[in-house]
Amino acid sequence: QSVLTQPPSASGTPGQRVTISCSGSSSNIGSNYVYWYQQLSGTAPKLLIDRNNQRPSGVPDRFSGSKSGTSASLAISGLRSEDEADYYCAAWDDNLHSVFGGGTKLTVL
Amino acid sequence: EVQLVESGGGLVKPGNSLRLSCTASGFNFNTYTMNWVRQAPGKGLEWVSSISSSSSYIFYAASLKGRFTISRDNAKNSLFLQMNSLRADDTAIYYCARADEAVVIRGVLPLAMDVWGQGTTVTVSS
Numbered sequence: 424q425s426v427l428t429q430p431p432s433a434s435g436t437p438g439q440r441v442t443i444s445c446s447g448s449s450s451n452i453g454s455n456y457v458y459w460y461q462q463l464s465g466t467a468p469k470l471l472i473d474r475n476n477q478r479p480s481g482v483p484d485r486f487s488g489s490k491s492g493t494s495a496s497l498a499i500s501g502l503r504s505e506d507e508a509d510y511y512c513a514a515w516d517d518n519l520h521s522v523f524g525g526g527t528k529l530t531v532l
Numbered sequence: 533e534v535q536l537v538e539s540g541g542g543l544v545k546p547g548n549s550l551r552l553s554c555t556a557s558g559f560n561f562n563t564y565t566m567n568w569v570r571q572a573p574g575k576g577l578e579w580v581s582s583i584s585s586s587s588s589y590i591f592y593a594a595s596l597k598g599r600f601t602i603s604r605d606n607a608k609n610s611l612f613l614q615m616n617s618l619r620a621d622d623t624a625i626y627y628c629a630r631a632d633e634a635v636v637i638r639g640v641l642p643l644a645m646d647v648w649g650q651g652t653t654v655t656v657s658s
Contacts (some may be wrong), residue, residue: 425576429658449602458644461576468569468577479646511577515641519591521567521579 427449427512427524434530442502443527445512447493451522455515457495459488462509472497507531533648534558536628539618541551541652545616554628554649562606565642567632568613584633584640618656620622625651
């Protein structure tokens with residue numbers, strides 16, 4: 424069982440807006456940055472959102488992140504077929520380890 | 533080109549050992565925290581270990597119970613993971629990943645993992 428809690432699945436149709444939640448605690452999300460990673464099928468993870476809401480170079484502005492208290496969210500607007508992937512939230516935990524969410528499989532219908 | 537290439541994976545019997553390597557290129561290896569993250573078949577990502585740029589700060593997942601050791605050789609731009617007493621549930625793809633580090637009162641903490649290798653597969657089976 425993962426320290427950070429994500430819904431196992433999410434879905435949307437092309438053009439829709441989808442959000443994925445990530446719930447943690449005061450020792451991780453509540454006191455440290457949240458990161459989001461995208462993993463396309465059969466490939467290595469890719470950093471999607473840095474420091475709660477910062478998009479690395481090359482990441483479309485359709486992707487946005489937010490954080491409030493001990494929870495965080497990833498929003499994808501203008502959903503496209505190529506967004507179909509697994510999405511993971513992550514954070515440092517003050518108990519001296521990194522933690523990942525269990526992952527959310529996004530299906531574009 | 534910024535790149536991480538893992539090697540050393542393979543098929544190993546339960547109880548045996550394996551040493552993974554990760555070779556970096558295209559960036560100043562000695563200024564980044566390096567990490568190992570694994571992914572069991574059909575499962576999610578699991579953080580394994582992190583080592584700061586100077587090797588002064590090392591962190592492990594509690595679930596490893598002292599069986600794994602992370603190290604690095606900055607002169608050779610290389611990261612290592614020594615895995616002992618391997619078990620079937622260690623079967624996974626092992627990724628190395630680069631992270632900026634933040635200097636805080638408590639020491640040095642890893643930030644986002646912004647560059648990942650392609651992974652090396654470890655299979656533990658008799």
